[in-house]
Amino acid sequence: MAIILDGKKTSKKIKESIKNEISSIVQKDYRAPSLAVVLVGDNQASEIYVNRKKKTSEYIGIDSKVLKYSSDISEEKLLNIIDSLNKDKNIDGILVQLPLPAHINNINIINSILPDKDVDGFHPFNAGSNIIGHNCFVPCTPLGIIKLLDEYNINISGMNAVILGRSNIVGKPLIPLLLRKDATVTICHSKTKNIKELCSNADLLISAIGKGHFVSQEYVKDGAVVVDVGISRDNKKVVGDVDFESVKNKASYITPVPGGVGPMTIAMLMYNTLKAFKMHNNL
Secondary structure: EEEEHHHHHHHHHHHHHHHHHHHHHHHOOOOOOOEEEEEOOOOOHHHHHHHHHHHHHHHHEEEEEEEEEOOOOOOOHHHHHHHHHOOOOOOOOEEOOOOOOOOOOOHHHHHHHHHHOOOOOOOOHHHHHHHHOOOOOOHHHHHHHHHHHHHOOOOOOOOEEEEEOOOOOHHHHHHHHHHOOOEEEEEEEOOOHHHHHHOOOOOOEOOOOOOOOEEEEHOOOOEEEEEEOOOEOOOOOEOOEOHHHHHHHOOOOOOOOOOOHHHHHHHHHHHHHHHHHHHOOOO
């Protein structure tokens, strides 16, 4: 029976540590770290995520501003808003909640955020810095996965790590993080042949494809560490990519959905915002 990688418990520990650090910073007459979240349109899932981020920010002492705009806002106007946030010295982190309406180019928006305020870690400067191992902002979900593995003292050096999914948000930025810990990394996607065979040889299997119960026990090697990033709905129930009930009897460690990687993602956003504040104040 696998040990549960408890993201809820680990994220709480990280948030308490950040809360204590912010408290001691504010006591030294610094302002609180600040985060501006830009939300466009009425996507219900996005609104839930943003409210969760705001609630967590308030709890740990980050000044969070949610800037909400209608879905018909022009790309030019949105770029002007980001430009003003870039110039505002009282804003440490800027996050534009994705997805954006179809008429707005995501890449143009992401590229307009200053790299030192890009707490999502999506700007090409941060993406490139992550690959070559420079200090930068790393996307929150991959960073959360690494912190969760560290919390359970899982040494991945020499492991055969397989990632399912090649998104810019999870799959791609995770590769250099695993390489820096000396894992051997394989990335699989929709065109990969023999996916089951590749997965079943993995010591560390990370799935981020958003297909409910895709990873059955046949995909998992005995004693593998299994990290489930996927979120889908099955009869209104939230499920992951991994068929948890069958896989938990083969894996050595496994993340649940919900309560695994999800809480770590928000904790890492707080971590990145504090990091931005410290950079801006030479702390």
